[in-house]
Amino acid sequence: MRLDALLARATGRLSRAGSPSPRLDAEVLLCYVMGVDRTWLYTWGDHAAPTFERARFEALVAARASGHPVAYLTGEREFWGLALATSPHTLIPRPDTETLVEALLELAQEGSGRLLDLGTGTGAIALAFASERPAWEILGVDRVTEAVALATANARRLGVANARFVVSDWFSALADARFSLIAANPPYIDSRDPHLSQGDVRFEPKSALVSAEAGLADLRHIIRSARAHLAPGGWLVLEHGHEQAAPVRALLHEAGYVDLASRRDLGGRERVSLGRRS
Numbered sequence: 001m002r003l004d005a006l007l008a009r010a011t012g013r014l015s016r017a018g019s020p021s022p023r024l025d026a027e028v029l030l031c032y033v034m035g036v037d038r039t040w041l042y043t044w045g046d047h048a049a050p051t052f053e054r055a056r057f058e059a060l061v062a063a064r065a066s067g068h069p070v071a072y073l074t075g076e077r078e079f080w081g082l083a084l085a086t087s088p089h090t091l092i093p094r095p096d097t098e099t100l101v102e103a104l105l106e107l108a109q110e111g112s113g114r115l116l117d118l119g120t121g122t123g124a125i126a127l128a129f130a131s132e133r134p135a136w137e138i139l140g141v142d143r144v145t146e147a148v149a150l151a152t153a154n155a156r157r158l159g160v161a162n163a164r165f166v167v168s169d170w171f172s173a174l175a176d177a178r179f180s181l182i183a184a185n186p187p188y189i190d191s192r193d194p195h196l197s198q199g200d201v202r203f204e205p206k207s208a209l210v211s212a213e214a215g216l217a218d219l220r221h222i223i224r225s226a227r228a229h230l231a232p233g234g235w236l237v238l239e240h241g242h243e244q245a246a247p248v249r250a251l252l253h254e255a256g257y258v259d260l261a262s263r264r265d266l267g268g269r270e271r272v273s274l275g276r277r278s
């Protein structure tokens with residue numbers, strides 16, 4: 001069977017199985033199996049699919065059709081143009097989180113400083129920032145040991161030398177360290193949210209997604225604790241649910257942050273809020 005026909009058939013199957021991006025899923029899985037990029041597939045679509053690769057591809061398409069995230073099947077997801085290794089121990093990096101990276105880069109236009117990334121997972125935020133700001137010193141923390149190992153491996157693989165990662169439950173291992181920027185994409189989904197039983201999130205660690213108090217418990221804890229770890233004038237930058245901008249701003253205000261602002265994600269929803277330590 002020709003590669004383009006194989007792709008068309010897999011796309012149909014994934015579409016019927018309810019994937020929101022059947023064609024892209026099929027292309028990414030076929031590229032992964034064949035060790036090629038998508039441009040190659042477009043150029044050589046009229047070639048026959050090799051038997052061994054075809055069998056592996058069909059197995060991956062079956063796994064995808066039963067719901068498994070593509071990023072867990074290939075062990076990789078691109079974020080900020082960086083190829084990051086993923087694992088079921090961490091959240092899969094999402095395009096919306098690039099809004100958070102953009103906000104951080106805006107705040108760090110000159111000179112150098114120290115950035116803390118709380119709940120770093122794959123290291124996505126820390127590594128995107130580190131790759132853009134080589135003069136900065138970046139620390140990523142996660143309470144999950146496997147996440148810290150994964151982020152460390154990602155830094156090495158990408159050749160990012162100015163980021164390191166340690167195990168810490170939010171600020172627990174940080175003593176009195178101070179930072180000029182603190183970033184977090186913490187769990188913020190309400191445990192009753194129907195979104196949790198749909199799509200890729202079903203396979204991601206609940207501990208990275210769900211928070212108590214209608215999703216606000218971890219955001220509240222971080223907002224209250226971060227002040228002591230910010231240098232004067234330093235910024236706290238948080239991702240949150242798009243309906244949480246108002247309560248997050250209220251929490252920031254209550255905790256004494258100033259110059260509160262928010263940023264919109266790719267869908268135009270308020271997804272990131274920031275405040276400065278006066």
Ligand code: GLN
Binds near residue numbers: 094096187201208210
């Ligand atoms: N934005 C993600 C989602 O809706 C959740 C990320 C998070 O909880 N930090 O799936």
